[in-house]
Amino acid sequence: MSAKYKVVPFSGLPDYSEEEMAERSTDFLRLMEGRRTIRDFSSKPVAREVIENAVRTAGLAPSGANKQPWHFVIVSNPELKRKIREAAEVEEQEFYAGKAGKQWLKDLEPLGTDPKKPFLEVAPYLIVVFQQNYDMDPTTGDKIKHYYIQESVGLASGFLITALHNSGLATLTHTPSPMGFLRDILGRPKHEKPVMIIVTGHSAKNASVPEEALNKKDLDVTTSWFE
Numbered sequence: 001m002s003a004k005y006k007v008v009p010f011s012g013l014p015d016y017s018e019e020e021m022a023e024r025s026t027d028f029l030r031l032m033e034g035r036r037t038i039r040d041f042s043s044k045p046v047a048r049e050v051i052e053n054a055v056r057t058a059g060l061a062p063s064g065a066n067k068q069p070w071h072f073v074i075v076s077n078p079e080l081k082r083k084i085r086e087a088a089e090v091e092e093q094e095f096y097a098g099k100a101g102k103q104w105l106k107d108l109e110p111l112g113t114d115p116k117k118p119f120l121e122v123a124p125y126l127i128v129v130f131q132q133n134y135d136m137d138p139t140t141g142d143k144i145k146h147y148y149i150q151e152s153v154g155l156a157s158g159f160l161i162t163a164l165h166n167s168g169l170a171t172l173t174h175t176p177s178p179m180g181f182l183r184d185i186l187g188r189p190k191h192e193k194p195v196m197i198i199v200t201g202h203s204a205k206n207a208s209v210p211e212e213a214l215n216k217k218d219l220d221v222t223t224s225w226f227e
């Protein structure tokens with residue numbers, strides 16, 4: 001039987017000893033334990049190369065049929081950042097004024113969030129993540145189907161914040177509600193939907209994080225094992 005697809009040899013993963021593997025897994029856990037959602041950013045510049053590498057890393061995420069149904073708009077332009085902040089704050093004013101509903105606002109209380117979003121202007125980079133509900137072949141104009149879009153974009157966004165954190169940058173996954181304005185401001189096509197803004201940069205010297213965010217569920221709650 002001839003394969004319907006071409007293969008290339010897999011160069012393999014490093015053959016770590018059991019000890020090395022355990023140590024590496026612990027080291028990575030410690031690294032990720034240091035990630036916090038930060039809302040106090042410094043305006044200190046960040047090298048474009050670092051952002052580029054992080055976005056390349058995001059693009060390595062697995063996706064439905066390898067269709068890579070994402071587009072990242074990287075905004076460092078001050079004028080655009082200001083526009084995004086202004087539009088986000090308009091939506092967020094309504095959200096916090098009651099649109100969210102009592103329960104949602106109560107659930108947000110321990111996080112201390114409010115409609116003011118200065119970080120959208122202060123942080124050097126906003127990475128706006130779009131999901132592509134489908135794509136268009138650039139030469140034929142034919143529609144290209146995408147699969148497991150939300151799952152794929154979620155995975156890529158996870159890779160992205162992990163890569164940024166590994167570089168020493170603070171991250172905030174910000175979801176202004178609703179966020180259709182991002183498509184208009186950034187001139188993205190109708191078949192793309194904004195999913196989140198990943199705000200990144202150095203954390204401010206006086207940054208603080210809500211205590212509540214330190215509470216993570218225990219392994220015996222988040223896992224079930226059949227051994």
Ligand code: IYR
Pocket residue numbers: 092095108111113114115174175176177
């Ligand atoms: N979009 C709002 C509200 C908000 C909602 C959730 I769920 C959060 O985890 C945090 C905030 C805002 O960004 O303030």
